[in-house]
Every structure is written in structure tokens, then in C-alpha cells.
Amino acid sequence: MGAMNGFMIEVDGTDVAVPDGSSLLTAVRAAGVELPSLCSDDRLSPAGSCRTCLVRAGGRIVAACVTPASPGMRVDTGSDDVVRLRRDAVEVIVSALPPRALADGGPGELAHVCRSLGIGPEAAQGAGGRGVDDSHPYVHLDRDLCIACGRCVRMCSEVQGTFALTLVGRGGDTVVAPGTGGPWIESDCVACGGCVDTCPTGAISQPGPARGLTSAFHPAEGQTRTTCGYCGVGCALDVVTRDGEVTAVLPARDGSVNRGHACVKGRFSHGFRTSPERLTRPLLRRDGVLEPAGWDEALAHVARGLRAAVDAGGPDAVAAISSARATNEENYLVQKFMRVVIGTNNVDNCSRLCHSPSAAGLTASFGLSGGTDTFDDVERADCLLVVGANPVEAHPVVGARLLRQVLRGARLVVADPRAVGLALHADVHLRPRPGTNVALFHGLAHVLLTEGLTDEEFLRERATGLPELTELLADYPPDRVADLTGVPAADLVAAARLYGGAGRPAIVYGLGVTEHLHGTDGVRSLANLAILRGAVGTDRGYGVNPLRGQNNVQG
Ligand code: SF4
Ligand code: SF4
Ligand code: FES
Incomplete structure (x- = not known):
């Protein structure tokens, strides 16, 4: 690690390198030392409220999660007194919980911490009786298990940007609650599952076999990494299975796009897998009625139909369309079959509608058919121009990241006839x-x-082409554009000044740009803004990024 972005620190006599801006908790973990940290989550800002992560640094007892590491610091995690202080802090928290909090030795974080400290179920002596909120189908609250760490509240505000939760009550009676005051189902919750995934005690949990499982604490066996099959964001998910059945679908902490977050679709909506309406075997229409058939029979039927069509009209009488939800390999096989077996080039893909204007427009503008940056770069943009997209609903994890950046202070221009979710913050x-x-x-x-x-x-x-573009743009002064578009000239000028005056402006666009007769021209004229502003390329800005409709549109 270079001196520019990191430094050395000593933890229990071992030197470790940490990045600039690290907390002592990060440094301690880098040294391979496990500390309880019940109010801390890497995805959230630190709170420093639970006192379970106490260490000695610079001669003082401090909470590791909120204490910045500094070069040459010496940290002691293992002396008897700091170990005892941490254990006492956990014991005090546990003592307020009812015995069932630790009774089943569950998979959750608190149970893990207690096991590692030798704190048994008998330490949980609380009376309970605060009740449950099971009004929501995916997110249940057991108030008696809440330790008021506030992780769920921060997850909902800092990561999801929904602000649905708050802490209510005083002292030992403090407990999480929907901010709207009524039952969870009537709250602002959009069921992203973020609070479920961070809660260390299982107070907020998914009902059913996933209860208590989180991305950080779940059985290691029976886990399969996959990519969400819903929208075009491409969240990495871990599917946890037991005895061949799906137990939980959890957001992957190391997912390059989602970074430990997900949305209601990827996280909870997998009931279709066992739906009685799911097609699990071929159906053949006989006398107008679809009936189950064997694979051999169905394939022979299709082959006969294709052969008859080719015999009657030649290979070009047949066409195939495949899906952007299928893999590259499956799409490859479809075109191979059509070209080699049938003998036609009549092959298309559903992304023709949503993505080909991006492919053509971005290739014409930048020489590549994809977005110019990764989604991580959005964290560096200081002005977002979001066009023809409703990411809060259609691409929720990217929508949450965009919103997060706006809440951190980035300026926001939304161009969309609809009052999309982000427009509220524009x-x-x-x-x-x-x-x-x-x-x-x-x-x-x-x-x-x-x-x-x-x-x-x-x-x-x-x-290239600036003189020609300048000549063309002379015909589009704000007043004329106001007549053409209905957008007030003053708003147009204000938006251009925000985008043009920003240090790292970003463009994110959706199908409201591409699914038009002139979609390719829309993409090219949008890309012109980034080119004029020089906001394309490494360390120059976030560039131009299309939000795709399906998870393998780009291929
Ligand atoms: S519900 Fe869970 S995450 Fe939220 S404050 Fe209570 S214990 Fe912490
Ligand atoms: S599920 Fe998501 S939106 Fe709902 S309360 Fe939890 S963090 Fe907030
Ligand atoms: S994790 Fe440090 S005070 Fe709670």
C-alpha cells in the first residue's frame, strides 16, 4: 500500500496496513482479530452507541468503530480489562432480552457474539411482552429482541434512502418502529430487506425458513452465488438452500453493483419457483387444448413444424427471437441453430427494442456499445442527469445509490415527463x-x-465534428426548445448550468430515451452533452450509463 492512500498501525503487537480514513475497527479486523460490534455494519456510518467494540488505543479505552486510526497508533484488544469491558457491554445488552433471544443457538450475529464470549442463554433475563408486528409479508418485527442499535434505521436511510424507520421510547424501552406510527404494512417501507439483513438480533427478520439469516451470518454450506434475474442492474445474490429447497436469497456483500443491498424483487420474490402456474414440462395443444407431453414427443412436434415451414417457404420462412434474460451461451445456441440447422439469418433478440438504440448511439459516440463507467463511479459524481428512467422503482438498487449520492449533496436534474421517484429530490x-x-x-x-x-x-x-454540431445547435436556443418540448426556457438553462458547471457530472438514462422511433438520435444527442462537457473517461466524471431492462441485455 502506498504512502498516499494508507499507513501502518500496530494491533496487539502486529503491524497492519490500513487505507486512509480507516477506523480502529477496520484496523483490528485487518489484523485478524474478531471484535463484537453490535451497532456497526460496514455498509453504514458508525454510531458508537453499543460499547461492545472497546479497545485500548493511545492509553485510552475507546470504541473502535468510531475512533479513527492514525499512523503508528498502538491498539490493544486482548488485555484482561478491555476483554472484560466488552463482555460486560454485551452482557448488559443481553440481560434485557427475553430468554428465547438465545435459546435456539440461532445463526444470527448476537448469538455468534455470545457464543464467542461464552455468554449463555441464561444471561437473557428480560421480561419481554413488547409484542410483534407481523403485518408485512416479508419483514416481521419482534420488539422484544430489539437492542436499539439503530442499524436498521441507518440502513433504511443511508443505503436505501427510504427513511421508513425510527427509534421510539426512552432508555431501556427504546425500540425500532415505522416512522409513520402505524403497522409496518402501512409504512413507507418498500421491502428492500436492508433492515432484515443488518439486524444483529433477528428482531427484524424474514418470516419462514429465512428467519435470522443475513448476508454476514448464514450457514456456509448450501450457498450458491447467482445474478438476479429481474432487472438490468445485475445484483449478485447468494441463494441459501437446505435439502434442495431455497431457504433464503441474500444480497452478496461483494456484489460489484449492489454491495450488499438488494430490492424486494431479488430478495423476496422467488415464490414463482414453486408456483403451480410455473411451466415445468412441455405442453402440446391437441384439439385446441394444451396437454402435458413428453420431451421427445414435444421436440419431434416442433421439428416437424419447422421442417414443414422450410419445405413450404424455404429457410427464410422461419424466424427466431430469443431473450435478454437468457445467458450468452443460450443466445449463441439459438442463432447457431437458426443459421446452421435452419439456414436463415432471421434471428433477433428482445433487446432489439430497448437496447439497440443504445448500442448504435453509444458506438457512434464513443466507439463502444456499453456504458462508459461502472456503477461505483456514481459515488463520485457531483451532478446527476437522470433521463427517461425511474430507477427508484425499475432499477431499485441503482435508484438507491443515486438517491444516496443526492442525499450526500450531489445536484440532480431529472428529465422525464413523469413525476418519477427521484424527481422529488431534483x-x-x-x-x-x-x-x-x-x-x-x-x-x-x-x-x-x-x-x-x-x-x-x-x-x-x-x-470530432464540433463545427457541424455548433451549426446544428444554433437552431436550438432555449426559447425555441421551450416551444418544441414544453420545458420552460429558464428550467432548461438552469439544468444546463448545473450539468455544465459540475466538476464530475454523470448521465444515467433509461428506456424513456431508447424506446422511440428516434431512440438512437436521442442517445447520440445525450452523449453530446458528456462530450461537450468532457465528462467521459477515467477520472473525468461518471460519463454516460444506460439502465437496461433485463439482466443480460448487454450480453
Ligand atoms: S430492530 Fe434490530 S437493527 Fe433495528 S434497532 Fe433493533 S436490534 Fe438494531
Ligand atoms: S425493508 Fe428496506 S425500506 Fe423497508 S424498512 Fe427495511 S430498510 Fe427500510
Ligand atoms: S460497534 Fe462500536 S460502539 Fe457499537
Whole structure:
């Protein structure tokens, strides 16, 4: 690790390297020492409220999770007095819980901590009686198990951006509750499962066999890493199984897009797997009625039909369309079958509708058919231009990351005729009439050019066609664009100034840009904004990123 981004620290006599900005808890873990940390979660800001992570550093007893590590610091985790202090802190917390909190030796974090400290179920002496909220199908609250660590509240606000939860009551009676005051099902909860995944005690849990399982604490055996099959975000999920049945679907902490988060679809909506309506064997229509058939019979039937079509009309009488939910290999086999066996090029894919304008437009603009950056880069953007997309609902994990960045202070321009979720937080919400995207983007580009909000060096060294574009954009002054699009000229100018004046502006767009007759022109004219602004490429800004409809649209 270079001196620029990290330093050395001593933990129990061992030197460890940690990145700049690390807490003592990070340093202690880097040294391979396990500490209880009941109010801490890597995905959240530290709270420092539970006192279970106490260590000695610089001669003082401190909470490791909220104490910054500094070069050359010496940390002691193993002296009798600090070990006893940590154990006492856990024991005090456990003593308020009812005996059942530890009775079944469950898989959760608190049970794990207690086992490691030799704290048995007899330590749990609380009376209980605070009741449950089981009004929600996926998220249940057992108030008696709540230790008021606040992790769920922070998860809901900091990671999910929903702010559905709060802590109510005083002292030992403090407990989590929906902020709306009524039952969970009537709260603002969107069932992302974040609170379920961070709760260390199982107070908030998924009912059924997944109860108490979290991404950090679940059985190691019977786990399969997969990619969510719903939207185009591509969240990494771990499917936990027992005896061949799915027990839980958990967000992967190391998922490159989701970073330990998920949404209601990927997390909870896998009941289709055992739905009686699921197609599990071939059906053949006989006398107008679909009836179960064997595979040999069904394949022979299809082969006869294809052969008859080719005999009657030649190979081009047959066409195939495959799915962006299928794997690359499956899509490859479909085209291979059509080209080699049938003898036709009549092969298409459902992403023709949603993605081909991106493929064509981004290739024309940047030479590559994909987004210019990873989703991690959104964490560095200081202005987001979100166009024709409703990520809070359609791509919820990216929507949460965008919202998080806005809550951290990034400016937000939303361009969408609809009042999409993010528009609530927008500095400027542009609502163009449907079908006027290209004029809108040209109008924004016009303002960038006329107000000097362009990157001259980038344009000189990396771009071509500026004179032609300048000539075209002369026809799109704000007043004319206002007439064409219905967007007030002042809003257009304000949006362009936000995007053009930002240090690291980002464009994220969805099917509201691509699923048009002029979708490719929409993508190209949107990409022009990033090119004019020089906001493309490593360390230059977040660039341009399409949100895809399905998980393998890009292939
Ligand atoms: S419900 Fe769980 S995560 Fe939330 S405050 Fe209580 S113990 Fe902590
Ligand atoms: S499930 Fe998600 S949205 Fe609902 S309360 Fe928990 S963190 Fe908030
Ligand atoms: S984990 Fe450090 S005080 Fe709670």
C-alpha cells in the first residue's frame, strides 16, 4: 500500500496496513482479530452507541468503530480489562432480552457474539411482552429482541434512502418502529430487506425458513452465488438452500453493483419457483387444448413444424427471437441453430427494442456499445442527469445509490415527463412532451456551448465534428426548445448550468430515451452533452450509463 492512500498501525503487537480514513475497527479486523460490534455494519456510518467494540488505543479505552486510526497508533484488544469491558457491554445488552433471544443457538450475529464470549442463554433475563408486528409479508418485527442499535434505521436511510424507520421510547424501552406510527404494512417501507439483513438480533427478520439469516451470518454450506434475474442492474445474490429447497436469497456483500443491498424483487420474490402456474414440462395443444407431453414427443412436434415451414417457404420462412434474460451461451445456441440447422439469418433478440438504440448511439459516440463507467463511479459524481428512467422503482438498487449520492449533496436534474421517484429530490425537473427528447438534449447542448460550459481541451484532443454540431445547435436556443418540448426556457438553462458547471457530472438514462422511433438520435444527442462537457473517461466524471431492462441485455 502506498504512502498516499494508507499507513501502518500496530494491533496487539502486529503491524497492519490500513487505507486512509480507516477506523480502529477496520484496523483490528485487518489484523485478524474478531471484535463484537453490535451497532456497526460496514455498509453504514458508525454510531458508537453499543460499547461492545472497546479497545485500548493511545492509553485510552475507546470504541473502535468510531475512533479513527492514525499512523503508528498502538491498539490493544486482548488485555484482561478491555476483554472484560466488552463482555460486560454485551452482557448488559443481553440481560434485557427475553430468554428465547438465545435459546435456539440461532445463526444470527448476537448469538455468534455470545457464543464467542461464552455468554449463555441464561444471561437473557428480560421480561419481554413488547409484542410483534407481523403485518408485512416479508419483514416481521419482534420488539422484544430489539437492542436499539439503530442499524436498521441507518440502513433504511443511508443505503436505501427510504427513511421508513425510527427509534421510539426512552432508555431501556427504546425500540425500532415505522416512522409513520402505524403497522409496518402501512409504512413507507418498500421491502428492500436492508433492515432484515443488518439486524444483529433477528428482531427484524424474514418470516419462514429465512428467519435470522443475513448476508454476514448464514450457514456456509448450501450457498450458491447467482445474478438476479429481474432487472438490468445485475445484483449478485447468494441463494441459501437446505435439502434442495431455497431457504433464503441474500444480497452478496461483494456484489460489484449492489454491495450488499438488494430490492424486494431479488430478495423476496422467488415464490414463482414453486408456483403451480410455473411451466415445468412441455405442453402440446391437441384439439385446441394444451396437454402435458413428453420431451421427445414435444421436440419431434416442433421439428416437424419447422421442417414443414422450410419445405413450404424455404429457410427464410422461419424466424427466431430469443431473450435478454437468457445467458450468452443460450443466445449463441439459438442463432447457431437458426443459421446452421435452419439456414436463415432471421434471428433477433428482445433487446432489439430497448437496447439497440443504445448500442448504435453509444458506438457512434464513443466507439463502444456499453456504458462508459461502472456503477461505483456514481459515488463520485457531483451532478446527476437522470433521463427517461425511474430507477427508484425499475432499477431499485441503482435508484438507491443515486438517491444516496443526492442525499450526500450531489445536484440532480431529472428529465422525464413523469413525476418519477427521484424527481422529488431534483434541483430541476424537466418534463418534455413525449417524443421531444432530441430537441431537449440539443437545447441543453446549446446552452453549454453559448455559456462556455464546455471542455475546450477535451474537445480539441478527443472529439470530432464540433463545427457541424455548433451549426446544428444554433437552431436550438432555449426559447425555441421551450416551444418544441414544453420545458420552460429558464428550467432548461438552469439544468444546463448545473450539468455544465459540475466538476464530475454523470448521465444515467433509461428506456424513456431508447424506446422511440428516434431512440438512437436521442442517445447520440445525450452523449453530446458528456462530450461537450468532457465528462467521459477515467477520472473525468461518471460519463454516460444506460439502465437496461433485463439482466443480460448487454450480453
Ligand atoms: S430492530 Fe434490530 S437493527 Fe433495528 S434497532 Fe433493533 S436490534 Fe438494531
Ligand atoms: S425493508 Fe428496506 S425500506 Fe423497508 S424498512 Fe427495511 S430498510 Fe427500510
Ligand atoms: S460497534 Fe462500536 S460502539 Fe457499537
